[in-house]
Amino acid sequence: MTTHQLCDILNQFAPLSLQDSWDNSGLQIDNNNAIVTGVLICLDITEQSLQEAIEKGCNVIVAHHPLLFQGVKQIGHNNYIHRCIRLAILHQIAIYANHTPLDKVQGGTNWLLGTQIGLQHITYLQTGETPSYGIIGELTQPMDQTAFVNTLKEKLGIAQIRGSQMGKTPIKRVAICSGSGSFLIDNAMACQADAFICGDLKHHDFHKADNRLLLLDIGHFESEIGTKELFFSLLSKKIPTFVLHLSEKERSPIYCY
Numbered sequence: 398m399t400t401h402q403l404c405d406i407l408n409q410f411a412p413l414s415l416q417d418s419w420d421n422s423g424l425q426i427d428n429n430n431a432i433v434t435g436v437l438i439c440l441d442i443t444e445q446s447l448q449e450a451i452e453k454g455c456n457v458i459v460a461h462h463p464l465l466f467q468g469v470k471q472i473g474h475n476n477y478i479h480r481c482i483r484l485a486i487l488h489q490i491a492i493y494a495n496h497t498p499l500d501k502v503q504g505g506t507n508w509l510l511g512t513q514i515g516l517q518h519i520t521y522l523q524t525g526e527t528p529s530y531g532i533i534g535e536l537t538q539p540m541d542q543t544a545f546v547n548t549l550k551e552k553l554g555i556a557q558i559r560g561s562q563m564g565k566t567p568i569k570r571v572a573i574c575s576g577s578g579s580f581l582i583d584n585a586m587a588c589q590a591d592a593f594i595c596g597d598l599k600h601h602d603f604h605k606a607d608n609r610l611l612l613l614d615i616g617h618f619e620s621e622i623g624t625k626e627l628f629f630s631l632l633s634k635k636i637p638t639f640v641l642h643l644s645e646k647e648r649s650p651i652y653c654y
């Protein structure tokens with residue numbers, strides 16, 4: 398299989414035409430459409446992921462977050478993005494990212510998260526706009542708020558979750574927008590969500606809860622790490638699994654001290 402054929406598998410599932418204007422999903426660095434020797438799958442592209450790809454004999458990296466968002470006018474040494482470009486070109490490694498299309502498409506980032514935490518009847522949060530950001534679904538049984546948060550921690554393997562003050566309303570309807578999803582808090586309230594889960598809430602966002610729903614910030618990395626499994630399952634339908642490698646070295650760039 399060639400590199401472009403591999404990209405097409407992912408483009409078919411999450412078409413690049415769905416991406417936002419500020420996004421830059423797609424093949425960012427080509428390897429002259431070489432035959433795929435190995436694929437490293439990760440969330441973020443860093444020098445460490447490039448090193449891991451080199452060690453594992455991979456000539457393609459598939460990531461959720463693009464390496465390049467804006468135009469690069471010169472390539473120096475004092476910036477990790479520039480050093481990643483150098484490494485990729487030096488070792489003829491292609492870099493492909495599927496970002497906002499994967500967040501929006503049915504079965505993508507948010508749907509995966511919803512399924513992982515046991516939501517049923519999942520639909521888009523913003524009605525009439527499909528595909529779009531954010532989903533809403535229902536738990537099979539209402540859960541009290543503490544039990545719900547503990548279930549999230551357990552199912553997603555998260556040690557700590559930041560949230561708004563808990564109330565007494567049992568959680569049944571749950572809205573989700575992975576990553577920087579705080580812009581959908583109002584939509585979640587309008588859809589009578591009992592809880593809204595996202596990956597990046599700021600101080601003032603927590604005030605918006607206003608005892609109307611439980612706001613939960615599970616972490617940007619944690620809310621999107623499932624994209625690795627998603628890429629793996631999409632590619633493994635067409636490519637032998639021994640060619641596919643989930644990055645073992647990457648971790649959240651946020652440390653808690």
Ligand SMILES: [Zn+2]
Nearest residue numbers: 576577617621
């Ligand atoms: Zn993200």
